[in-house]
Amino acid sequence: MASGPRKPGKQKLSTRIAHAGRDRKLTQGGVNPVVQRASTVIVESAAKLFEPGGWTYGRHGTATHEALKQALVEVEDARHCALAASGLLACTVPFFALASSGSHVLVGDNVYGPTRRFCDRSLKRWGCEIEYFDTTIGAGVAKLIRPTTRLIFVESPGSMTFEIADAPAIATAAKAAGVVTVMDNTWSAGVFYKPLALGFDLSVQANTKYISGGADVINGSILTNREDLITKLKESIADLGINVAPDDAYLVLRGLRTLETRMERHQASGLEVARWLKTRPEVQRVLHPALEDDPGHALWKRDFTGASGLFGIVLKPASTKQVHAFLDALELFGLGFSYGGFESLAIHCDPQLKRTATKPAFGGPLIRLSVGLEDPADLIADLEQALAALG
Ligand SMILES: Cc1ncc(COP(=O)(O)O)c(C=O)c1O
Missing domain, CATH: 3.40.640.10 (Type I PLP-dependent aspartate aminotransferase-like (Major domain))
Known part of the structure; x- marks a missing residue:
């Protein structure tokens, strides 16, 4: 060997x-x-x-x-x-x-x-x-x-x-x-x-x-x-x-066998959705290393050749009830603890964050999105109608 x-x-x-x-x-x-x-x-x-x-x-x-x-x-x-x-x-x-x-x-x-x-x-x-x-x-x-x-x-x-x-x-x-x-x-x-x-x-x-x-x-x-x-x-x-x-x-x-082709689509759709979310008044920050203003962007650009479809968004301060209203209003994004499949998924991250060496303070609810292989325009429309449910 x-x-x-x-x-x-x-x-x-x-x-x-x-x-x-x-x-x-x-x-x-x-x-x-x-x-x-x-x-x-x-x-x-x-x-x-x-x-x-x-x-x-x-x-x-x-x-x-x-x-x-x-x-x-x-x-x-x-x-x-x-x-x-x-x-x-x-x-x-x-x-x-x-x-x-x-x-x-x-x-x-x-x-x-x-x-x-x-x-x-x-x-x-x-x-x-x-x-x-x-x-x-x-x-x-x-x-x-x-x-x-x-x-x-x-x-x-x-x-x-x-x-x-x-x-x-x-x-x-x-x-x-x-x-x-x-x-x-x-x-x-x-x-x-x-x-x-x-x-x-x-x-x-x-x-x-x-x-x-x-x-x-x-x-x-x-x-x-x-x-x-x-x-x-x-x-x-x-x-x-x-x-x-x-x-x-x-x-x-x-x-x-189809991994590379899928990853290209996850990357393109993920970035399209992420860039759209950045323009939204309900969203405080988008956590996506391929975005130019992300704190990890320089290292990402140096060491990675692309990005998958998994990223986070920080909403403007909102109650758990409002976050649940947003998540429950999603129709194409399923609520699931996974990613990487053909289907888009969303989860609320805050209840799962366990940290002892760092104190990430996002100042608002953290949501993770896995952008799947659906048409990004449909995913954006789904997010738009669900954001309206934030109230
Ligand atoms: C970064 C990371 N590593 C490991 C795992 C564990 O994979 P599995 O669910 O196949 O045990 C997960 C699952 O979500 C993951 O996100």
Whole structure:
């Protein structure tokens, strides 16, 4: 197994993701890989029963899983991929694999709530010290690193508050101290942001979101160029007995084939809706790193090649009753705790914001919008009529 950065493929991303994982061994002549449901594997000979690296049991993956992994590594030009049964598991496995009693971990204050809950509830119980930090401090993270620090976990942009981290600065500080860096890269789907190329060791995806794109499967993955790390991650996954159902792997791969095209549409529609919202008197601020006046815009422009359809808006001060009236008036935006699917979604963020290292004060209710693949003019019309319900 090779380590070190992988050269980007010669063909463009959409070509590579259309063709990856389609070896005849995996497809048996169809366009798509077979959905290989297997617990038991019949091993060819007694000598092969205990052969290292041999495929001997369904939990270790099947042809369908192999096809998905081959396609996922193309998205972020990674060498290695581990699959997880959910995006959350893809976030938590690196902690499980790399931290132990007495370890100190640095976690972005703006990470996805359940990642934080895992740290506070499980990781702490295992004797690890968790320190939340403001990911916008960039190189300043060096001062927080201790001899016992094992891992720095960052989400950029934060999936509720949309701050952008200076990933190369964090990676440089971590590398100097031998600390492993993990990026939750779900927002960009890996299409618009390549943390491994910026020096991060692991890039995590909740494939549940943009990668699969159909709002019908829960799945995650971890990408890396480091052989030592993929070995540790795979050992932890094996120890935990984590299994991704072949049907789920198939669904993720089916969605992945159209990822780049969908992301372009999410980006264009998201920006159109965001720019319209900026003109609205009911809206105080739009949190979208691709907007020129966003505090993270310069870093976004330097490190990202595009934006997904997920962003936030801060309304002018309004009561919970008014916020609910706005949300309940939406007809095309469903109220749902997800994003990345073809359908637009909205949620009220304030009840979910948990912060200890930073105090984001928005001065009004924070709403997160996931702009789907509907026509943006229809989405704008929906928002316009719902804003009227704010009163
Ligand atoms: C940034 C981020 N990471 C991880 C996850 C977890 O993904 P899953 O729902 O597949 O466990 C989510 C889900 O919303 C997310 O937004």
